[in-house]
Amino acid sequence: xxxxxxxxxxEPLTLPQPIPAPSRVWTEAEMADIRRSYVPHMMEExxxxxxxxxxxxxxxxxxxxxxxxxxFAPAEGGYVIESAFVTGExxxxxxxxxxxxxxxxxxxxxxxxxxxxxxxxxxAGGDPHTxxxxxxxxxxxTAFLPHVIxxxxxxxxxxx
Numbered sequence: 001x002x003x004x005x006x007x008x009x010x011e012p013l014t015l016p017q018p019i020p021a022p023s024r025v026w027t028e029a030e031m032a033d034i035r036r037s038y039v040p041h042m043m044e045e046x047x048x049x050x051x052x053x054x055x056x057x058x059x060x061x062x063x064x065x066x067x068x069x070x071x072f073a074p075a076e077g078g079y080v081i082e083s084a085f086v087t088g089e090x091x092x093x094x095x096x097x098x099x100x101x102x103x104x105x106x107x108x109x110x111x112x113x114x115x116x117x118x119x120x121x122x123x124a125g126g127d128p129h130t131x132x133x134x135x136x137x138x139x140x141x142t143a144f145l146p147h148v149i150x151x152x153x154x155x156x157x158x159x160x
Contacts (some may be wrong), residue, residue: 003037003050010048010059013066015088019098021070021081022106030114031072031079038112051113058108060093067093068105081105 026034033137037050040061049058073082076142086101087093096104110116 002035003039003048005050005052005057006050007039007050008033008061009064010057011064011066013069013085013087014055016085017070017088017095019084019086019105020149021084021103022102022109023076023080024075024106026072027078027111027150033115034072034109034113036113046092046113049108056109058105064091066088068101069110070105070109 021141035051035054040046040048046061047058048061048064049056049131051057054072056068056072057066057071058070059066068084070081070084084102084105086095086105089094095101107118111118121155
């Protein structure tokens with residue numbers, strides 16, 4: 001299933017500022033996964049990400065704040081991001097350096113859309129809060145939620 005703009009409350013990117021496009025070349029198979037987009041299923045999943053045409057939009061799931069926009073273009077070996085923007089709305093989100101924002105965009109795509117664990121290089125220099133926000137739970141939702149419920153009250157006879 002592919003996520004669409006109407007699947008979530010979203011606000012437009014405010015005061016868009018250009019950032020360097022990540023240099024990664026995304027394969028055709030990776031682009032198929034990227035096009036499927038990402039809808040959060042749990043409160044801990046902080047992002048809603050979708051595509052319209054060749055443009056990717058990344059929004060904060062709680063507020064709908066538009067944080068990133070990126071435009072993909074065909075290239076040798078697959079696809080590249082030809083342009084990328086981050087919100088410049090400092091009151092809504094603390095802005096990092098252009099290079100850090102570019103790395104964050106790439107981590108969002110690789111982590112949320114491709115389900116790749118962060119590399120050692122991606123984790124280096126990142127604060128724990130940022131790393132937590134960019135990590136997607138790898139357990140299936142059906143495995144995670146019953147575990148939480150089961151541990152909620154171990155004395156309850158109705159809990160298996």
